[in-house]
Amino acid sequence: MTSKDTILEALKANSPAPVERGPLGFTPMTFQDPLAKFQENVVSIAAAKCFLLQDGESVDDIIRRVYPDAKRIASNLPEVTCATVNPDGLDDPRQLAGTDVGVVRGEFGVVENGAIWIPRAVRHKALMFISEALVILLDRRNIVNNMHEAYARPGFDDYEFGSFIAGPSKTADIEQALVIGAHGPRDVTVILL
Amino acid sequence: MSSHSKAAEKFIADRPRTDWHNQALWFVRQKRDNMARSIPExxxxxxxxxxxxxxxxxHLAYYLEMFERNATANGIHVHWAKDALEHNETVYNILKEHGVKHLVKSKSMLAEECGLSPYLEERGIEAVESDLGERIMQLMHQPPSHIVLPAIHVKRxxxxxxxERELGTEHGNxxxxxxxHAAREHLRDKFLHADAAMTGVNFAVAxxxxxxxxxxxxxxxxxTSFPKLHIAIMGLEKVIPDYxxxxxxxxxxxxxxxxxxxxxxxxxxxxxxxxxxxxxxxVDNGRSKILGNPVHRNMLRCLRCGSCMNTCPVYRRSGGYSYSYFIPGPLGINLGMLADPKQYSGNVSACSLCMSCSNVCPVKIDLGEQIYSWRQELDTLGLANPVKKGIVKVLNTALGSPGMFHFCIKAGRLGEKISPRGLLYCGANAWGRSRELPEFTARTFEQIWKEELSSTASCNTETARKGSSTNI
Incomplete structure (x- = not known):
């Protein structure tokens, strides 16, 4: 008998009477002005910067303004013309080391925690984690109130790798003191299109 | 004295440090409370x-098979391991096939449970912890003292x-x-040069x-961004039905x-x-057996969030190393007993039965109630403390008849007056070590009842009866 069979048999033999799942049993929290609250939470909860793209302003303008010293900007998005590297042209993700700014597209934002769902749409997911700063472009119409709405979005399951990212990488492992920039980006900027 | 009490004695000898540890965890508990209050539902x-x-x-078998079927269709290789040894062998064989020498790990309590890192190191594979707290503990050659905050007991x-010693940082900084940021640079190098990555699993979506x-x-x-190989390990209770x-x-x-x-x-x-x-x-490693235990199967709901530790007054004031099982606090007391009661029964006394753990648990595990039930089971398991058993026998006799009861009260009052302090507060009186015994009142409750209260009480009962009849 394989280990799988042994385990499954033991589980079946030891399983108590089945418990029904039942309905959710509550109405999840929603927000009066989701877009405004989302912008607030991206800053206050996720510790990121957040800009609403204004008329006549380009994504490049904001990236250049926020990261004036960035030399290596990596993105495969057509609207990011200030990109100096197309990350999809690199064979080895290690070549992304030394990226100052990585720019990716988020699919939707979640108001209750300020996180943004980013399914991998670049060749190497390393871009989302190794860049010193991460810029996330997000359509301002794609905002959900809470995680229940997030996971219930049609087509959610259509990804290979995806992450809800809430701001820059952080840790509090030394005496509970919050430090930004543990392993991933030290800075995150959200641009709402 | 239980193994926990003995170990805790060392920890609490440094009073300021005990207070600091307590405060650090209470701060996390308060943050949790703020979150709970901000969500109406x-x-x-x-x-x-x-x-x-x-x-x-x-429905574990059902959901695990569903998970396996879907993960396999997604191109993930699924393995099953009955116990810690089979888990370690499975991981080692995959690594060996790929010629891996350097593995970079993220935090996994299952890896700790199975003793994976030492197993791999004996076979020439370096397993580097990449969570900052875990890396600190690895460099200190010590286990984590908390499942979510591994280095919570270590000072800056x-x-x-x-x-300074290991990474060459500035002296005194x-x-x-x-x-x-020094650890960031140090581990960046490990990430870029690892041959394989290992992660735990918080949830497996069937x-x-x-x-x-x-x-x-x-x-x-x-x-997981650089090496060609990613191995994830999960306790079988990590499976959940869907999104x-x-x-x-x-x-x-x-x-x-x-x-x-x-x-x-x-x-x-x-x-x-x-x-x-x-x-x-x-990995099973005893989990299917826990499923068959009606009193303790709730433990399989655990998300490993650690909130039961942060709130526990005993954990906060005695630290993770006072527990003999690798997971401390209310969670560890229960899991230790399920793993091996003979080895870990010294932890069940590390509980004041305040039930705070049960009240904060996000999946409502009755952690405190289960600790209480383990204490009831100790005698059956042949693990009851003989001194405590003796005390219970004496109490049984003392409370067994009214005559004996009255005699003992009198003897106790006399004993309190005539015993020298050195005897009352001798080593056997653990309670009196850091506390003063309360003084006996001048009269017993029984005397007060007979002399004053019984007449008033019957009067009140009478009034109450009249009152209720009027209302009807």
């Missing part, structure tokens, strides 16, 4: 979380000295930002065949664990990417 969410877990653990000065890994540092994500269930647990996990709205990274792995191989090892 918090209690209903816990209820749904508990019910959904109960549903899942009563100690980290400063450690990093113990600034957390400086030290964290309906999709995907698994979810939560971190704040992004260490799991960095680790509706995931929504519930996603909302509860970080809020309960560290008082954050969510972790910075909640990463979903569904398919290996170009040129990468992905394996997942599903």
């Amino acid at each position: 918090w209690e209903a969410l816990r209820e749904a979380a508990a019910r959904t877990k109960m549903h899942t653990i009563t 000065q100690e980290v400063g000295e450690l990093f 113990s600034d957390p930002t400086y030290l964290t 309906s999709s065949g995907a698994f979810v890994v939560c971190t704040n540092e992004g260490n799991a994500d960095m680790g 509706d269930a995931l929504a519930i647990y996603h909302r509860l996990l970080a809020r309960s664990a560290t008082g954050q709205h969510s972790t910075t990274y909640t990463s979903h792995y569904k398919r290996p990417v170009e040129g990468q191989e992905m394996h997942i090892v599903i």
Whole structure:
């Protein structure tokens, strides 16, 4: 008998009477002005910067303004013309080391925690984690109130790798003191299109 | 004296440090409370979380097979391991096949449970911990003292000295930002040169065949971004039915664990990417047996958030190393007893039965009640403390008849007056070591009752009766 069979048999033999799942049993929290609250939470909860793209302003303008010293900007998005590297042209993700700014597209934002769902749409997911700063472009119409709405979005399951990212990488492992920039980006900027 | 009391004595000898440890954890507990209060449906969410877990653990075989089927279809290699040894062998064989010498790991309590790192190191494979707290503990050659905050007991000065020795940081610099960024550089190099990555699993979504890994540092994500091989390991209770269930647990996990709205990274792995191989090892190691235990099967609901530790007055004031099992606090007391009662029964006394753990648990596990029930089971298991058993026998006699009871009260009052302090507060009186015994009152309750209260009480009863009849 394989280990799988042994385990499954033991589980079946030891399983108590089945418990029904039942309905959710509550109405999840929603927000009066989701877009405004989302912008607030991206800053206050996720510790990121957040800009609403204004008329006549380009994504490049904001990236250049926020990261004036960035030399290596990596993105495969057509609207990011200030990109100096197309990350999809690199064979080895290690070549992304030394990226100052990585720019990716988020699919939707979640108001209750300020996180943004980013399914991998670049060749190497390393871009989302190794860049010193991460810029996330997000359509301002794609905002959900809470995680229940997030996971219930049609087509959610259509990804290979995806992450809800809430701001820059952080840790509090030394005496509970919050430090930004543990392993991933030290800075995150959200641009709402 | 229990193993916990003995070990805790060392910890509490340093009073300022005990207070510091207590405060650090209480701060996390308060952050959790703020989160709970900011969600109007918090209690209903816990209820749904508990019910959904109960549903899942009563259908484990069904959901695990569904997960395997979908994960396999996604291109993930699924392995099953009965116990810790088979888990270690499975992981080692995969690594050996790929000629791996350097493995970079994110935090996994299952790896600790199975003793994976020492097993691999004996076979020439370096396993580097990448979570900052875990890395600190690894460099100190000590186990984590908390499941979510591994180095919660270590002071910044100690980290400063450690990093000066191990990573060459400046002498005397113990600034957390400086030290964290030094670790960032040190581990960046490990990430880029690892041959394989290992992660734990917070949730395995049966309906999709995907698994979810939560971190704040992004260490799991960095680790899995470069090598061609990713091995994920999971206790079989980590499976959940679908995304509706995931929504519930996603909302509860970080809020309960560290008082954050969510972790910075909640990463979903569904398919290996170009040129990468992905394996997942599903581990039993006693879990199927726990399922058959009607009193303790609730433990299988656990999300490993650590909120029961943060709130526990005994854990906060005695530290993780006072517990003999590798997981401390209310969770560890219970899991230790389920793993091996003979070895770990010294922890069941580390509980004041305040039930705070049961009240904060996001999946409503009756942790405190279970500890109480373990104490009831100790005698059956042949593990009861003989001194305590003796005391119970004496009490049984003393309280056995009214005559004996009255005699003992008189003897006790006399004893209190005539016994020298040295005898009353001798080593056998553990309670009196840091407390003063209360003085006996001038009269016993029985005397007060007979002389004053019984007449008033019957009067009151009479009034109450009249009152109620009027109302009717």
